[in-house]
Amino acid sequence: MARIQLQQAWIVGLLLLLLIQSLQPSNCEMGSSSRISSISSGTADGTEEWGYTDVRPGAHMFWWLYYSKIILQTDVPLVLWIQGGPGASGVGFGNFQEVGPLTTDLEPRESTWLNVAHLLFVDNPVGTGFSYVDNTSLLSRNNDDATADLLAFLWEFFQIHEALRTAPFYIVAESYGGKFASQLGVALQRKRISSTLDFNFQGIALGDTWISPIDFLFAWGPLLKSFSEIDEAGNNVLLRFAQAAEKEMMKGNFTNATLIWADMEEAVLDLTDNVDFYNLLQHETSSDLSFYGTSLEKTAARHLRVTQTTNLTQVMNGPVRKKLGIIPSTVSWSQSSGAVFGAFFGDFMKDTISQVDELLALNVNLTIYSGQLDLICCTAGTDAWLQKLKWAELTSFNKAHRSPLYCSEGGKTAAFIKKHKNLTFYWIMDAGHMVPTDNPCMALKMLKMITGQSTENVKVQAG
Template identity: 70%
Template sequence: MASLHAPLLLPPLFLSVLLLFLSNHSVHVHADTARATGTPDGTEEWGYIDVRPGAHMFWWLYYSEKVVTSSNLPLVLWLQGGPGASGVGYGNFQEVGPLTVDLKPRSSTWLNAAHLLFVDNPVGTGFSYVENSTLLTRNNKQATIDLVAFLGKFFGSHKSLKSTPFFVVAESYGGKFATELGVALKEKIDSGSLNINFKGVALGDTWISPIDFLYAWPPLLQSFSLVDEEGASSLLRYADSAQSEMENGNFLNATMIWGDMEEAVLKLADDVDFYNMLKHDKSEELSANVHGLARLAARHLSVTQSSDLAEVMNGPIRQKLGIIPNKISWSESSNLVFGALSEDFMKDTIKQVDELLTAGVNVTIYSGQLDLICCTTGTEAWLQKLKWSGLPGFQVAKRTPLYCDNDRQTAAFVKRYKNLSFYWIMNAGHMVPSDNPCMALKMLKLITGQSGSSFFSES
């Protein structure tokens, strides 16, 4: 793996084999892109949209039952991370959808506050697929183009939703998709080529600036007694090495170093759970024969891997949907998608956050205090790099505690200034809606203006 004493140079043969595998790995399934269906009562719809010839994106829309009492109820697009983790599966059944993995009602579903649109993005993820893996997206810009094409066709066939307040909520790597998507949507709306009521973007524990997280891990782990000073110092050398590779434009090398650093963290901190620092995950058993990008993808995407969820998605859910091609099997995550985007993995999208704020788009950032992979301190670090003119005002704005229902235990803190808001979520790791569902739902109501008070305010 990577050496900390010399730049990591991936063998040309390794890259050639990877690209050859991607180019020859084909599905050979042809979809009827007009296929869409739903439940008899009209509360659910799903289908495929052809974002490019041979590239088929699967979506699932839930209408809130509160639509009868609120004509202005928002529509939330949920973007999962990975890259390559399934929003239709994980975000839906593990986090915010109407049913749990056991197919039982979820009391904290975000349908209590919004209509929900899940999508398996990028193509190749979940039930989305490509007819040939040469059609996989190779960078976030290509993924954004696909998402814009998807939304253009989706709203074209759902004209009643064009005036509905539309929010993009993203988790983990999904934040990189969301920031670039938000910029693209604003540009199209301003040019008159897209007519939707785009209201804002929410970034939950998102991988906006990877290098800031790598530098944040060592002191954070030390503060939690998970490594000592010597261990923290050894980990910082990985961050320095990744930074050097990025400065030289070697982003794939930086991704590999990130993987080495994660393995070093696991060894030093006794398999600390990257998604909740209070836990230790001893379940990871990667084969010694799995190397390189495949190993990185398998470990990074392991958070979404659940045999129960896979059985549900490929069993009763597949049967319910009725339009999934026979040769497409749902999986929690796609190593191919991760590998195809590996050169973009360590790139940041701070510039896009700046563009959104400068354009007046509402931006919400929220972070679970127990998350390591996209830790709060790393998020605060990249936030300070913004060039947005409102940053000084945000920095001195007052932080306010938030509570859930009648519980007087502090559930979160929030700071707001102009069109930027930051939520520090207590007792939550990487998956905030799963760890602190009451606060997550309350936050959504605040973001979408359903709290009874103005969400954004000048401080």
């Protein structure tokens, strides 16, 4: 633990430096004289729309809507994609790297989720991607702030898009986005129950989400050891980090716990020769890591899942920016928002298990999915926080039958599924942190099942 104590002051200094660099006006600020009111634009054929919504005075959230070309049904679902980080751009990563109509090479993506639903991407929290604030004091600082902004955005979005109010509305979240989505879902369901919700909220999917950080920290050591990445001595080193973080959390010192998490990630890299946190079968190279100047920048960027995305940055600030036509000249899309990440530093290690419990108690259709090769939000950690739920049906869920799923008849096993009441869990094979990128066929099939568009016959039985 001496190493942790000695490094904390050093890391604080790096954090402050990162924040100073990230809070320059060219990245996420705009003077009041250049303030843009809520505006929108779109393609001539009406298949895409995008714009800014002022979720608070001086806080401008960017969104991008794609309409599905499905013509065989009238009740096409609408999926809101919430990215992680905090500070990763859904408009960039989720859109061009995972489920949108085009790849980062601006070529058509066969596995786009537009084959199943309309897609809505947001750059959340404000300060992320093309979203911006007039003053850095307006950045969200915690989950409550971010949830309030998302609620404000959705209210305005559905006021403008009346035709989409009846569309089955689903939220799909990845990584840190799960913390936003779980609290947002509770707020929406409460409004639905009180008959004050004017759109058709149907469910939430949490994909490799950072719901309970401490459970992942405790899971990393045993998982890495099982993959021959570390030995028992290395496992003990990582265990001490997790215990130290837990001790700080129990005291309410969540900022200190975040600092220990940052130290722990560096220790993982040292012990494993730079294992890829997003795919246990791969290792990062020195060139992957050299793009970032400081240790903390590497840690933040890694959690934002932005390694090896230089081409995406060029695409977003080049042809995409030109196409959109409404991005202020002082706003630049970046690979990671250090400002947003730093603003959430004290909230980072807090969990939202209670919100997941409430989602289930409020009868929200909840899906959890996990890529088997993910480390950062590994399946073992996900199962650990799942077992902490106070949901009355948890024992029955644990006893439910787990069935295999296939992408094609006669193909290899692509996933396993377990379902009980309003909770469904998918174990996704051959996938790391970004499931739609690593196993696009299964991800698309899963979405069809979530939205009720698949005829898959899944056997469900109690123990």
